[in-house]
Amino acid sequence: MAQSDENLANLDLNGLRAEIDDIDQALQSLIIRRTKVVQAVGAYKDQVIAAGGKVKVPYRPAREARIMRTLVDRHNGAFPKTALIQIWREMIAAGTRLEAPYTVALCRNADGVDCWELARLNFGCLNEIVEFDTPREAFYALEEGRAAVGVFPKPELGEAQPWWTLLSDDSPVRIVSKLPFGGRPVGRGEQTEGFVLAAIELEESGDDRTLFIVSLPNEISMDTARKKIVSGIEGVDVLGVTIDEATNNRDFLVDVPGFLTAHASTVRERLNTNGLNAAVIRMIGSYATPIPAEELH
Template identity: 35%
Template sequence: MSDHIPSLADLRREIDVLDDQIQDLLRRRAEAVQRVAETKRTEGGSDGVFLRPGREAQILRRLLERHRTGLPPAALLRIWREMISSLYDLQAPVKVAVHAPNKSAARWDLARDFYGSTTPMQLCTTATAVIRAVNSQPATLGVMAMPEDGEKEVWWPLLASRAEDTPRIIARLPFVPNPRGRIAELGCYVIARTPPEESGEDCTLIVVYMNEDASSVARLNSLLAQAGLESRVLAQHRGTSGVARMLVEVTGFVPDSDDRMAAFRAADPNLISDAVVIGAYPVPVAES
């Protein structure tokens, strides 16, 4: 057994070698992504859709599962998100619109953490401005404030359309909590004109139109449970027509065409006039 104790110079040379190997692997990964993009173009896959929120969540969960020591989980996530986001341009340009009222920096920082330092971003002072940007496609992704009762600008009913080009919720941030950061308690949804993608552990968001007073939440939850949907009400709003609109989160990945959705809509027409799936997101990783 050698008694040799490496010097600082030896250790620094080892770090240089490791840095070279990491850079070579990053180049190989970029080349692999380029081949994926070329294959998609050749096969015409996914109708031009290149954002894969479910696939990306699976990658991050797998890496976090095998992560043991060294970097904090939030730092590991940041490194991989920087790499994933920087390679978007190999398939299509990406721009992020961020709802940041009063030019607040916290949601901007959260978007930058997840979508990388090189991704173009625009600040929008209203939620409707973000939705317009995603609709008209100057922006690919929109980062939205979490809905809550009594908010001045209620944006989520604007997604309650079955038109194919309607933006959908595809992610929730932060994906991994960072207890050391000042944005640890902030949350937001991400919208895009691309369908949400199942990741294996998901939540679905539904807008329910109720004909009666919004106090009928208990009856609503009962009907959802009877249809086989585990749910909770996140927010509610009464529109100018007097119809109460409820934002409901359902456990699991539930497309609008799911039989359970049909069963729920038909359960009590006197109470429920319609229910529209407005998106789904991979469940964020719990703080360890």
């Protein structure tokens, strides 16, 4: 029987261990119950599909972000918040797998950096991770349905043939999440960051950022363009720059605060105000803003 916090000091070692055993059994019972509810969700979706309706795919990063933020906000005590998030990550990944098993595509950047640890932490210990030699191969695996999600290394300024240029209006694949979201792995991969790509509907989490490719005439120097982009939109960040050989324009990967997936015109207006007339502005994804490190301590 569960003891009050005040009574714990009156228990001997055997009594404390018995208390832990009782709590463990209660936790497992709740996990079993939670799994039955997840299965009921899957059965309900099957009924909707059978009736000709549409349902959202099991992987919903915006909903996961809301869950993780709630966990952190209501947590107290000595148990680490990062470990708490990881427990839920495993439960969510296992539950999603019950609805539909899926494969995670992984690739390396030009420096050989991958996001294996981030992928495993975010998508659990059961889902298959398949490594591809190039970002292009991993991207095609997403387009062709051979992988449900892909984890790509964070872009670097000046890298040749960056993966984000593969995202086009003709492709359903979008950037849908940024990793790590709630705590970093310790040791190998500790400094790694990445983005999750998937062919799913973009959803608002309540605190989001949106990614655009902004194409500018090559006559404008890179430094001038970057300064005007950053000063033209508050809170913006430029994550990548490359030359589009087909148009000879310079493409910038621009990270803008807010859920602006339907507001490319707003971004264009802000850039125009700052003297930048973009040839093309293309939305390529959005993601829930990761939980700040200071909130996890």
